[in-house]
Every structure is written in structure tokens, then in C-alpha cells.
Amino acid sequence: MELARTLRAVEELSDRHFNVLRAIERSSLRGSAALPEAISRDLGLSGDYVAKLLKDLHGASLVWAPHGRAQGYVLNYAGLDALALRTMLRRGILASVGGALGVGKEADVYEAVTPEGERVSLKLYRAGRTSMTRYRRTREIPSELGSYLAASVRFASNEISALRTLSAAGLPVPRPVYRNRHAVVAQLIEGRLLVRVRSVQRPPELILEELLKSIKDAYEAGVIHRDLSAYNVMLDQEGRPWIIDWPQWVGRDHPNAEFYLRRDVQNVVYFFVRRYHLEVPPTMVEDFLSSVLQSGAPQ
Ligand SMILES: Nc1ncnc2c1ncn2[C@@H]1O[C@H](COP(=O)(O)OP(=O)(O)O)[C@@H](O)[C@H]1O
Ligand SMILES: [Mg+2]
Structure with a gap:
């Protein structure tokens, strides 16, 4: 599965890589590409160093330069996954992520394990996935991709709020555990x-x-x-x-x-x-x- 590759990147990349990834995330969610010069200015890092960090992120397929490097970088879904997974692993929400439970239209669902050993579900939204081939051809990639990433974050946030309300009311819905960005962790339903x-x-x-x-x-x-x-x-x-x-x-x-x-x-x-x-x-x-x-x- 592709997620295994992203998990490896989360383990191997440094805090500096993630600072750059977060800078690209901020631009992407605003609908624009992040220019290397702007990243190096914002983070106070040399242009050469930023170029190297970008090369690593690009090599791990976490970011994409749709119109060439000089025109800037946008976040891929793998990049958003990496940010959410790193956050949840660091905060002790998850200890590990396993195989796929289900691939839907607009989300991928994986099995994961908490530090306490509880098996849970991890849902990663992929809004717009089905329109990918269409937007790849347009010149509006950063803004379209940005709005899909933002929609995925909104879906995750909507879902966890429903799960909280319904679970508290005693309904048979997966008990919510945590939400970060476009990722929802909840009770695993065996069935x-x-x-x-x-x-x-x-x-x-x-x-x-x-x-x-x-x-x-x-x-x-x-x-x-x-x-x-x-x-x-x-x-x-x-x-x-x-x-x-x-x-x-x-x-x-x-x-x-x-x-x-x-x-x-x-x-x-x-x-x-x-x-x-x-x-x-x-x-x-x-x-x-x-x-x-x-x-x-x-x-
Ligand atoms: N909490 C869960 N426990 C076990 N399997 C799940 C859970 N949530 C989702 N799945 C599996 O993942 C698939 C897709 O999840 P779903 O929430 O329906 O998203 P979507 O249909 O939008 O992709 C489901 O059909 C199911 O097989
Ligand atoms: Mg479904």
C-alpha cells in the first residue's frame, strides 16, 4: 500500500522537513503554491538548504511542483497524511498503522493500534480523488487541490462532531477517538x-x-x-x-x-x-x- 511509503517518510524525515511541509500546507490550504524563496525567508533557512529539503519531500511524493520548481510546491494527499500521521504518532494517539480496512469513494480506511494496544480505525479523507484526472489538466491546480484538501479537513471535522454527539447519546456508531486535519480515528467495528x-x-x-x-x-x-x-x-x-x-x-x-x-x-x-x-x-x-x-x- 502507498501508505507504507508515507509512514516510512514520517519516520525518516527530520523536524526541518516537517517545518517546510507545514509551510507548503499553509499555502496549499489558501489555494496557492509555495515558492522556495518564500519558504526560505519564512523559515530563516538558506536557499540551498531549502532546495535540499524540498528535493527529499518531493522524492517521498509528499509534495508536487505542478508547473516546475520555480513556480512553487503544493501538498499531495500523501503530504497531508504525513502531517496528520506524524501528529498522531507523536501525541500518543496511535502507536502503529496496519492494513487497509476499506477503500471508499472519498476516503481510505486503515486499521491502526493505540499505545494501549486497542485496535482502531483510521479514516483518511480524499475529497476530489475521483476528479483528479480532470484537474491535472487545468492550469488551476494549486487552487483546486487546495480546495479539495480543505474539503477533506472539513469532512473529517464534520464526521467527528457527529460521532461525538451520537456516541454520547448511546447510538451504535464508532466511538470517536481523535481527529487531526483530514484524519479521523474511531472504534474499529469488527464485522x-x-x-x-x-x-x-x-x-x-x-x-x-x-x-x-x-x-x-x-x-x-x-x-x-x-x-x-x-x-x-x-x-x-x-x-x-x-x-x-x-x-x-x-x-x-x-x-x-x-x-x-x-x-x-x-x-x-x-x-x-x-x-x-x-x-x-x-x-x-x-x-x-x-x-x-x-x-x-x-x-
Ligand atoms: N469504524 C470502522 N470499523 C471498521 N471498518 C470501517 C470503519 N469505518 C469504515 N470502515 C470500512 O471502510 C470503508 C469505507 O468507510 P466509509 O466510512 O464508509 O467511507 P467512504 O464510503 O466515504 O469511503 C467501509 O465500507 C468499511 O468497510
Ligand atoms: Mg461509505
Whole structure:
């Protein structure tokens, strides 16, 4: 995996390298490339020394000079990974990072271990990854890449705030551990994605009922998932459903709250109808929605 290479760079590079990497991060998040002269001025280092540090960072694929060195450097996702991983390793949040648990559209999820020996999940956002080939061709690389990096940081921050609220309210979501930049560390769920489970060990109507209860509890806690489907539900070893992947959640006061809530409920209910041939009354979704909307109504 590519992350192994980044982890090696985190071990091998010096504090000076990371000072330069942080300077490039600051420019990138503002949407511009960092010029070598500016870095050497800001850090009070000679031009030759900065050039050498940049060469090492470039060699480790943490940074990129899209229009040539003289036009400046931008941060790659590997560079943002390196910054977040170094921070979490140094702060004693993580002791090591292992293999991949899942590669999604806009994030990579790895298994990791804390200094106490707890196995956890490490999610690294990659907003815009699917548009990479498009933006590579444009002349606006620094600003586009910058806005993707910033979006990844925002997703991670949104996700951890939902996990904090929901976990505190007792919902079956991964317990949050820590967030730095675009990286979220949370409880590792031992199990499989609902969509990949052909035969369930428990009656499917029970699983559906538990999921609907979670949707209702989340709504009462003020949170609507907005991307709920069998791809974002994991069944643990006892067959209990956990809801993952919360970066796009909205609050109950969102103008389209009801629309998103309905879509989440429909996705889940119709999945169970199709996959497990559950028979549900035709008014079931609407009846359930009314009960949820009522329960969340302000007193
Ligand atoms: N807390 C977790 N424990 C175990 N596996 C996880 C956890 N979170 C995510 N995964 C795995 O990683 C995959 C992608 O994670 P997800 O949060 O759905 O992000 P996305 O779909 O945006 O890429 C999931 O489908 C799942 O296989
Ligand atoms: Mg997902």
C-alpha cells in the first residue's frame, strides 16, 4: 500500500522537513503554491538548504511542483497524511498503522493500534480523488487541490462532531477517538458491510427495526445521516447494525431535513424489502417518518 511509503517518510524525515511541509500546507490550504524563496525567508533557512529539503519531500511524493520548481510546491494527499500521521504518532494517539480496512469513494480506511494496544480505525479523507484526472489538466491546480484538501479537513471535522454527539447519546456508531486535519480515528467495528452480507444470523426484521430506532435516536440528537444505505451500515459479529460514514450529516433545522431523512429511511427499508423479501405495509415509511418528525419537534 502507498501508505507504507508515507509512514516510512514520517519516520525518516527530520523536524526541518516537517517545518517546510507545514509551510507548503499553509499555502496549499489558501489555494496557492509555495515558492522556495518564500519558504526560505519564512523559515530563516538558506536557499540551498531549502532546495535540499524540498528535493527529499518531493522524492517521498509528499509534495508536487505542478508547473516546475520555480513556480512553487503544493501538498499531495500523501503530504497531508504525513502531517496528520506524524501528529498522531507523536501525541500518543496511535502507536502503529496496519492494513487497509476499506477503500471508499472519498476516503481510505486503515486499521491502526493505540499505545494501549486497542485496535482502531483510521479514516483518511480524499475529497476530489475521483476528479483528479480532470484537474491535472487545468492550469488551476494549486487552487483546486487546495480546495479539495480543505474539503477533506472539513469532512473529517464534520464526521467527528457527529460521532461525538451520537456516541454520547448511546447510538451504535464508532466511538470517536481523535481527529487531526483530514484524519479521523474511531472504534474499529469488527464485522462486514450490510450490503455484503447475504444471509444474516438474526431475523432481518429485527435488524431493520434497530436501524430505524437508530435513525430516530440520531434525529432526536439533532443529526440526519444524509448518505444512509447498506454501504454505510456494518453488522458486527453478533449481527447488530452500526451506522458509519457521517461527514455529510445535516442538522434537524436544515431546510431539506425532511427530504434527507425520508431518503435515508427509504434506502434502508427498500434494501431490506429487496434483499430479504421483507413485507412492509405500504404506509410504513410515512408512518415511521411522522413518528420521527413528531418526536423531534420542538416542545
Ligand atoms: N469504524 C470502522 N470499523 C471498521 N471498518 C470501517 C470503519 N469505518 C469504515 N470502515 C470500512 O471502510 C470503508 C469505507 O468507510 P466509509 O466510512 O464508509 O467511507 P467512504 O464510503 O466515504 O469511503 C467501509 O465500507 C468499511 O468497510
Ligand atoms: Mg461509505
